[in-house]
Amino acid sequence: MQKIRITPYELDSMRPTQKITINPTLRQTRFIKSCLGESTDQTPIWFMRQAGRYMAEYRAIRAKHSMLDVINSPELSAEVTMQPINAFGFDAAIIFSDILPLLTGMGLKLDFIPGKGPQIENPLDSTKAIDMLATPPAEVSMQGTLDAIKLVAPELEAKNTPLIGFCGAPFTLASYAIEGGGSKVYAKTKALMYTHPSAWQRLMDKLVTVQVDYLVKQVKAGASALQLFDSWAGAALSKADYIQYVQPYNTKIFAAVKRQVDAPFINFSTGTHAYLEDVAACGGDVLGADWRMPLSNAFAKAGDMAVMGNLDPIALLAPWRELRYRIDQVLAEAEGHDGYIFNLGHGILPNTPIENVQRTVDYVRSKSRE
Amino acid sequence: MQKIRITPYELDSMRPTQKITINPTLRQTRFIKSCLGESTDQTPIWFMRQAGRYMAEYRAIRAKHSMLDVINSPELSAEVTMQPINAFGFDAAIIFSDILPLLTGMGLKLDFIPGKGPQIENPLDSTKAIDMLATPPAEVSMQGTLDAIKLVAPELEAKNTPLIGFCGAPFTLASYAIEGGGSKVYAKTKALMYTHPSAWQRLMDKLVTVQVDYLVKQVKAGASALQLFDSWAGAALSKADYIQYVQPYNTKIFAAVKRQVDAPFINFSTGTHAYLEDVAACGGDVLGADWRMPLSNAFAKAGDMAVMGNLDPIALLAPWRELRYRIDQVLAEAEGHDGYIFNLGHGILPNTPIENVQRTVDYVRSKSRE
Known part of the structure; x- marks a missing residue:
């Protein structure tokens, strides 16, 4: 069999000479400037899962449509994405979607079961199952989200509000694909890692391929920033395991995406305090803190990166006096840093009183005007 | 109303002049010596949850008896406690029991529901419910475990093996009592903390009262060491919250127990890397590491304390080559430290192959004889 040779010409064509850039007006918003470490007039604020059950407008949509219906409908996703922007004027929107549907294009069957959370009907139970996974272009599973971005980006642009695209990190997606749902100890995922390290590598490489493609296409569709969600690595892994089994793949994602697009990229994880420096070393412009x-x-661990965080979502359930005290604590720790974005330390909870959200947004704004 | 005055005589009687001491022969075992930072001939080894589902002998008992039946029967508890000692010759036994039944004496109704885990039928849903909690002596709920200790301690003594008594930490027990079961985000527990800090304080004080009494009585019954399990504080709390809402109560437990008994005390928690120094500051002789x-x-954080840990329980599911590599890593990190006890970083998993347990015990012994 003849070897496939890559000629210098082809190599050049694989190296995009022109990066995809973001809208120059949105580039000057306080959210994007803070992501890039530049000083701003006010501290930008947005909340993870800001389009969600705590809003009556959201619950009204979900009363009529399943989670997957909303994700797959560009119109509904766009509407839900706009809800918290219209209600609270957050400094950034995040496209309404979920990290898991990306797996469906690869051959996994996903369902959201009320009260039980997401379930994979055919979890990866062998190395062969890993080898059977496809790596199709993102449109195969995420056309709805890409179309929603196209639909909502101009509407947000009119409000001078950047849109964040996102993706689950390889470990987090792999653990769902292997466990078949959420997990407490990630026994199957880690047993695969430790027992079949080359199969783990093939799985992670496949996920990275699909994730990079999806992230780049979100910027092409109109997102002005990106976020990688590594929600589970910290709960599951030791520092040594993180460095061996996760860091190389997250690093690939940040590097490959950054080669192609010129948009700020947020590196978010939870429970990774024992090795936050290794998380930061993966890349990105902003380090998310739980x-x-x-x-x-x-x-201290972020180096040149900006930092996003980290009000406890449960503080929003407390009386105003206590909530304000906690906002003050967060702001005091961020004092004097240019690259800083106010956010929660994880997603907002469904039972959050709406007035506490408004009050927090107003208070952070008023404090940073002082 | 006349003030109650405590006379100097009464104060003296509240200050036990004679501490409860442990068996002097067991005091010289490698487990107890390591707990106290003394050098030993070999590294002592035991596993958290070493009496458990991975053993056929345990499953045979549980096929006929519920979890609570085993806990409440001194004979069955004693038998199950001995199983891993007889099978593997661990350097310490831990009394077979659970952290939650202690709550039943206070007025909470507990059930272990197969597939769902422990459930509290009447969770604390108001500050009044907290005020209605009783603080009875430990015998009210834990007579079975105290009797099991009395039964099994002489049998263990004949094998020159110390017995560990234990208790759940106040935060961990409070979160079960408030959430009614396991939790992902501890929203109710933290909302109570933030909204009714004085009710939180009353709840924690009641728990401490009951826990101290129970721990002291376990040593009186024949335990030679103690362990406090704070499994959930790290998953739930920030450093500032840990210091404010947990540290004072854990500190009280270590201090109050140590005033009354002269037995080594292990301070175990998980997910507390962001503030391990604050965990260590609560007290105890041994710092448990996940x-x-x-x-x-x-x-580095333990100071003068000994250290126990920290093989990933899931390493025991890996092939021997990988498992051995991970044991070597743990032993290399402990190299040169006298106060060190080999253990898992959390409880052993039910699907652990029995031969990996034996091999790990043998290997740790052979390495530390070199």
């Missing part, structure tokens, strides 16, 4: 650590620790 | 952090970090 609420468990003091924000000053995140700044 | 598997997420390098053991060297635990030694």
Whole structure:
């Protein structure tokens, strides 16, 4: 069999000479400037899962449509994405979608079961199952989300609000694909890692391929920033395992996406305090901090990166006096840092009182005007 | 109303002049010596949840008896406690029981529902419910476990093996009592903390009262060491919250128990890497380390305390070559430290192959004889 040779010409064509850039007006918003470490007039604020059950407008949509219906409908996704922007004027929108549907294009069957959370009907139970996974272009599973981005980006642009696209990180997606749902100890995922390290590598490589393609296409469709969600690596892995089994793949994602697009990229994880420096070393422009650590620790580990975080979502259930005290603590830790974005340390909870959201947005704004 | 005055005589009687001491022969075992930072001929080894489902002998008992039946029967508890000692010759036994039944004496109704885990039928849903909790002596709920200790301690003594008594930490028990079962985000527990801090304080004080009494009585009954399990604080709390809402109560437990008994006390928690120094500051002789952090970090934070840990329980599901590599890593990090006890970073998993347990015990012994 003849070897396939890559000629210098082809190599050049694989190296995009022109990066995809973001809208120059949105580039000057306080959210994007803060992501890039530039000083701003006010601290930008948005909340993870800001389009969600705590809003009556959202619940009204979900009363009539399943989670997957909303994700697959560009119109409904766009509408839900706009809800918290219209209600609270957050400094950034995040496209309404979920990290898991990307797996369906690869051959996994996904369902959201009320009260039970997401379930994979045919979880990866052998190395052969990993080898059978496809790596199709993102449109195969995420056309709805890409179309929703196209639909909502101009509407957000009119409000001078950047849109964040996102993706689950390889470990988080792999653990769902292997466990078949959420997990407490990730026994199957880690047993695969430790027992079949080359199959783990093939799985992670496949996920990275699909994820990079999807992230780049979100920027092409109109997203002005990106976020990688590594929600589960910290709960599952030791520092040594993180470095061996996760870091190479997250690093690939940040590097490959950054080669192709010129948009800020947020590197978010939870429970990774034992090795936050290794998380930061994967790349990205912004290091996301969960609420468990003091924000000053995140700044210490972030180096040149900006920092996003880290109000405890449950603080929003507390009386105003206590909530304000906690906002003050977060702001005090961020004092004097240019690259800083106010956010929760994880997603907002469904039972959050709406007035506490408004009050928090107003208070953070008023404090940063002082 | 006349003030109650405590006379100097009464104060003296509240201050036990004679501490409860442990068996002097067991005091010289490698487990107890390591707990106290003394050098030993070999590294002592035991596993959290070593009496459990991975053993056929245990499954045979549980096929005929529910979890609560075993806990409430001194004979069955004693039998199950001995199983891993007889099979593997671990350097310490831990009394077979559970952290939750202690709550039943206070007025909470507990059930273990197969597939769902422990459930509290009447969770604490108001500050009044907290005020209605009783603080009875430990015998009210834990007579079975105290009798099991009395039954099994002489049998263990004949094998020169110390017995560990244990208790759940106040936060961990409070979160079960408030959430009614396991939790992902501890929203109700934290909302109570933030909204009714004085009710939280009353709840924690009641738990401490009951826990101290129970721990002291376990040593009186024949336990030679104690362990406090704070399994959930790290998953739930920030450093600032840990210091405010947990540290004072854990500190009280270590201090109050140590005033009354002269037995080594293990301070175990998981997911507390962001503030392990604050965990260590609560007290105890041994700092337990989960598997997420390098053991060297635990030694760095432990100060004068001994360290116990921290093989990932899931390493026991891996092929021997990988498992051995991971044991070597743990032992290398502990190299040169006298106060060190080999253990898992959390409880052993039900699907652990029995031969990997034997091999691990043998290997740790052979390595530490070199």
